[in-house]
Amino acid sequence: AQSVTQPDIHITVSEGxxxxxxxxxxxxxxxxxxxxxxxxxxxxxxxLKYFSGDTLVQGIKGFEAEFKRSQSxxxxxxxxxxxxxxxxxxxxxxxxxxxxxxxxxxGGTRVLVKP
Amino acid sequence: GAVVSQHPSRVICKSGTSVKIECRSLDFQATTMxxxxxxxxxxxxxxxxxxEGSKATYEQxxxxxxxxxxxxxxxxxxxxxxxAHPEDSSFYICSAFKISDSAYEQYFGxxxxxxxx
Numbered sequence: 497a498q499s500v501t502q503p504d505i506h507i508t509v510s511e512g513x514x515x516x517x518x519x520x521x522x523x524x525x526x527x528x529x530x531x532x533x534x535x536x537x538x539x540x541x542x543x544l545k546y547f548s549g550d551t552l553v554q555g556i557k558g559f560e561a562e563f564k565r566s567q568s569x570x571x572x573x574x575x576x577x578x579x580x581x582x583x584x585x586x587x588x589x590x591x592x593x594x595x596x597x598x599x600x601x602x603g604g605t606r607v608l609v610k611p
Numbered sequence: 612g613a614v615v616s617q618h619p620s621r622v623i624c625k626s627g628t629s630v631k632i633e634c635r636s637l638d639f640q641a642t643t644m645x646x647x648x649x650x651x652x653x654x655x656x657x658x659x660x661x662x663e664g665s666k667a668t669y670e671q672x673x674x675x676x677x678x679x680x681x682x683x684x685x686x687x688x689x690x691x692x693x694x695a696h697p698e699d700s701s702f703y704i705c706s707a708f709k710i711s712d713s714a715y716e717q718y719f720g721x722x723x724x725x726x727x728x
Binding site: 530532537538539540541542545586597598599600601602603604606 | 615617645652653654655657660702704706708716717718719720721722724
């Protein structure tokens with residue numbers, strides 16, 4: 497079975513500083529990888545996804561992520577953080593490109609942004 | 612876009628009563644919807660996969676008689692928490708699956724906060 501690990505439970509960054517959130521997955525074949533953001537009391541919004549092709553994926557809100565097969569990682573980055581980026585971030589893996597695909601989520605990383 | 616709504620957004624009920632939560636895909640048809648449960652400061656836990664016109668598939672450890680799922684149409688799935696107890700208090704999130712040439716992803720609803728007193 498697939499699994500996802502987000503090693504950092506909390507990260508605090510200063511506004512304007514860069515941000516990197518780590519995600520490691522475990523799966524025997526090529527996974528479908530996702531990053532979601534959740535604001536307090538809200539549902540999840542998709543930031544970006546990787547299915548195949550270019551391993552550097554651009555998403556919304558200035559985020560990008562890089563798929564590294566050798567490291568089983570899909571880390572999320574943003575060059576300059578805004579106060580509105582304070583939220584919970586979830587990495588997820590899906591294994592089948594089909595309607596029955598189930599996502600497995602990591603434990604999440606809470607991002608706090610200092611003024 | 613692809614919008615998924617949930618109703619109600621918040622509900623408080625007394626122990627022993629049942630509560631129904633609706634999940635609707637507003638601008639697309641979804642043959643598959645998912646129901647998740649999220650505990651405070653925790654990740655999402657998949658409860659069940661809801662398939663239009665057929666029985667839901669429950670994850671291990673989820674009581675199907677307690678969490679009744681009905682997916683009667685391509686745009687609506689409902690989750691009914693029967694005989695609710697305080698330990699059922701949680702944030703319930705649904706998602707709907709959309710497949711097209713340019714999209715293959717789950718779209719999440721805004722969630723429903725259930726509090727059982």
